[in-house]
Amino acid sequence: MTVNPCRILSDRMPEVASGSAHWTREEEDHLSSCEECALEWQLVQRAGALGERIAAAVDPEAMAASVVERLQRRPRVLPFRRPGWWAAGLVAAAATIVLLLGPFGGRDTAAGSSAEIVWLVPELDSLETTELLLVLASFDPAAPASVMVVPFIDDLERQELEQVLQAWEG
Amino acid sequence: MGFPLEFGSLSDAELAAAYRAGHERAATELVTRHTRAVVRFLYSAGAGEAEVDDLTQEAFIKAFGKLDSWRGDAAFRSWLLTIAGNLLKDEFRKRKGRRMVALDDGKLPDRADPHEELAAGEVEQQLLEGIARLPRLQREVFLLRVQQGADYAEIARVLDTTPGAARVHYHHAVKRLKERLR
Numbered sequence: 001m002t003v004n005p006c007r008i009l010s011d012r013m014p015e016v017a018s019g020s021a022h023w024t025r026e027e028e029d030h031l032s033s034c035e036e037c038a039l040e041w042q043l044v045q046r047a048g049a050l051g052e053r054i055a056a057a058v059d060p061e062a063m064a065a066s067v068v069e070r071l072q073r074r075p076r077v078l079p080f081r082r083p084g085w086w087a088a089g090l091v092a093a094a095a096t097i098v099l100l101l102g103p104f105g106g107r108d109t110a111a112g113s114s115a116e117i118v119w120l121v122p123e124l125d126s127l128e129t130t131e132l133l134l135v136l137a138s139f140d141p142a143a144p145a146s147v148m149v150v151p152f153i154d155d156l157e158r159q160e161l162e163q164v165l166q167a168w169e170g
Numbered sequence: 171m172g173f174p175l176e177f178g179s180l181s182d183a184e185l186a187a188a189y190r191a192g193h194e195r196a197a198t199e200l201v202t203r204h205t206r207a208v209v210r211f212l213y214s215a216g217a218g219e220a221e222v223d224d225l226t227q228e229a230f231i232k233a234f235g236k237l238d239s240w241r242g243d244a245a246f247r248s249w250l251l252t253i254a255g256n257l258l259k260d261e262f263r264k265r266k267g268r269r270m271v272a273l274d275d276g277k278l279p280d281r282a283d284p285h286e287e288l289a290a291g292e293v294e295q296q297l298l299e300g301i302a303r304l305p306r307l308q309r310e311v312f313l314l315r316v317q318q319g320a321d322y323a324e325i326a327r328v329l330d331t332t333p334g335a336a337r338v339h340y341h342h343a344v345k346r347l348k349e350r351l352r
Contacts, residue, residue: 010344018319039348046297047316047347051210054219058209058226064201067230068194 005030009037013044182246186237201230204247207318211251214313215258216302225261229254244327248320252328255310293351300350304343311336312343 009030015021023031031037177185177199188196208226217225233240233253240249301309310329314320322333322340329336 010341014315014319017316020319036348039351040344043297043344043347043351044316046293047214047301047312050294050297050301050317051213054213054222055206055209058205058223060202060205061198063205063223063227063230064198066227067201067234068197070227070231071194071197071234 006034006037009034010040013041014048017044017048183242186240186242186246189234190237197234200246204250205230207247208250208254210317211313212254212258214298214301214317215255215309216298217258217261221261225254225257229257232257244324245318245320248314248318248324248328251314251318252310255306259306296350297347300347301343304346307331308339308343308346311339312347315340 005027009027012021012023012027016023031041177188177193177195180188180196180199182200182203185196185200189200205226208229209222212222212225212229213219229250233250236253240246301312304312307329311325314325314328315322320328322336325331325336326333331339
């Protein structure tokens with residue numbers, strides 16, 4: 001398979017124009033004899049130099065000062081630190097702390113402490129003491145005391161829910 | 171992470187990390203390092219001389235605002251230039267597609283032969299108009315290739331395309347621009 005020399009030259013032109021590569025003797029010969037390649041070479045060189053005059057007139061340090069001044073004026077917003085995430089994170093952290101170290105933490109979960117549970121779990125607010133005892137009875141007794149799992153109504157098994165409902169309905 | 175006092179010796183990735191860590195001088199160094207490339211890119215892509223400064227500044231502001239999205243798998247400069255390209259696209263849209271290509275401003279470099287100077291100015295003008303008329307991807311691939319020397323893999327990464335497609339865009343751009351220069 002023969003390789004088209006025009007294609008090879010075309011691919012190398014940007015590198016040669018930037019000075020990071022050089023033409024070989026054969027490539028130079030081709031450039032001087034191929035009108036299409038010569039035109040493309042002229043195009044690449046001229047396009048590569050476009051805007052040099054404008055760029056030379058710009059003061060990069062003054063530009064940097066302006067940019068940094070603007071950056072200083074605006075708040076830096078970092079990912080995962082947006083207000084919404086902050087708020088959600090704080091609420092989640094607070095809830096975890098309350099559940100782990102609050103009135104449940106390290107305390108007996110027997111009937112005597114059931115009154116304290118009512119205001120901690122809003123879904124259980126309206127339950128009577130008997131109903132709460134049924135909910136407490138569903139807790140996993142094997143769970144370590146420091147990691148108390150408080151089930152929501154949605155988490156209860158069907159039988160446990162029926163017990164709660166029966167207690168409500170009398 | 172500790173950073174040396176001499177920010178000029180750090181790579182772009184290290185400067186970006188330093189900026190994220192709160193070192194504003196890292197931003198100064200990045201801007202100083204890349205300003206002229208952004209200016210050349212914007213001007214070559216069709217920005218008017220009068221708006222190049224503002225667009226360049228805006229490109230840096232946007233870049234620092236979304237620095238975390240620079241994955242570091244492409245050169246910082248190439249990534250920055252695509253941000254500048256997006257800004258220019260918005261600017262074109264505001265102007266309803268009219269692109270500002272500067273007329274001869276009489277500030278071309280001195281040449282011994284005034285005819286040569288005039289001819290060079292005309293060629294530059296032809297070229298600017300031709301580049302401004304290219305489809306956006308062709309224009310950006312072409313400029314990233316001829317001004318930054320970026321290879322097709324690099325161009326593909328920053329423009330979210332494939333190296334093969336970047337090569338095709340480049341050759342289409344070259345073909346169209348050659349027609350203007352004949």
